[in-house]
Amino acid sequence: MTDQVVLGIDVGGTSFKGAVIDETGRTLIAGSIATEGAQGEDAFAILERFVIGMMAQAAAQGLKPAACGLISPGMDERTGHVMFSSNLSWRDFPIGPRLTASLGLPVLPGHDVRTAGLAEAQLGAAKGFADSAMVMIGTGIAAALVTGGQAISGAAQMACELGHIPVYPGGEACACGQFGCLEAYASAASIARRYRAAGGKQALTAADIAMRLDSDPLAAKIWNEAVQALAISLVTVTLLLDPAVIVIGGGLAEADEVLLAPLRVALQQRLAWRAAPPIVRSELGSRGALLGAAILAFRSLGLANAASGWQSGG
Numbered sequence: 001m002t003d004q005v006v007l008g009i010d011v012g013g014t015s016f017k018g019a020v021i022d023e024t025g026r027t028l029i030a031g032s033i034a035t036e037g038a039q040g041e042d043a044f045a046i047l048e049r050f051v052i053g054m055m056a057q058a059a060a061q062g063l064k065p066a067a068c069g070l071i072s073p074g075m076d077e078r079t080g081h082v083m084f085s086s087n088l089s090w091r092d093f094p095i096g097p098r099l100t101a102s103l104g105l106p107v108l109p110g111h112d113v114r115t116a117g118l119a120e121a122q123l124g125a126a127k128g129f130a131d132s133a134m135v136m137i138g139t140g141i142a143a144a145l146v147t148g149g150q151a152i153s154g155a156a157q158m159a160c161e162l163g164h165i166p167v168y169p170g171g172e173a174c175a176c177g178q179f180g181c182l183e184a185y186a187s188a189a190s191i192a193r194r195y196r197a198a199g200g201k202q203a204l205t206a207a208d209i210a211m212r213l214d215s216d217p218l219a220a221k222i223w224n225e226a227v228q229a230l231a232i233s234l235v236t237v238t239l240l241l242d243p244a245v246i247v248i249g250g251g252l253a254e255a256d257e258v259l260l261a262p263l264r265v266a267l268q269q270r271l272a273w274r275a276a277p278p279i280v281r282s283e284l285g286s287r288g289a290l291l292g293a294a295i296l297a298f299r300s301l302g303l304a305n306a307a308s309g310w311q312s313g314g
């Protein structure tokens, strides 16, 4: 049975992505559009035109999406409001209700990292495990803790802000206003900033720094400090949730074993009395959010296990 299709929409800070996905997990139509710096109502107008355009493309192929999964950072999954987006200048912005009105079909809101974690648990690197953790390391750091097929969202939809759990109390200032947060040491942006602040001669990205660990002692030092800070956070994750696997995603995951191998060692060294869970790289990568959006939409149609047979490569 492959007649049901859904629309997945991924609202990023600089671009919007969409896909029409069928019950077997196949992407039938895909598209994206750059926001080109649009903010506020202008940004919403671009999003609305983009989504209506995706629906028109679907109709031209005889497809009629039955629901829309809508993913964004800062999403309140209860209301469909984006609580805060600095790139799009949205504050408590009701994109879910407004798209429901303009599309005339159910819109299921999802938080970007939690939905990506759910997708990894359903069909990616954490498939088959009831309890898993996903840590997204990019410009910032956030996590998803998935248990019993649900990503924990919290009473105020603010769960799993791993990047802002202090690893060194009273440590370096974080952009959030606290001190010693994980994000201040281990996000891609912080690794680059700390390398420069420590006397690095060039403005290197975290990816550049990861490539010169053998030849540049300062790069190796800053990288190791990021790994140690991450390991401290993963001790907390391990002891709090007891995940079967920890999945690492986001831009920094592209460093692959340069990050994961020392992280596995550091985590085990810091866990005195229990074995560390495996640490693996995300299988779905940047497609995780859209696939997660489709999973949310299929669940709303009563197809709770729609993704159980999907292939992560599809």
Ligand SMILES: [Zn+2]
Binding pocket: 163, 164, 165, 174, 175, 176, 177, 178, 181, 183
């Ligand atoms: Zn912080």
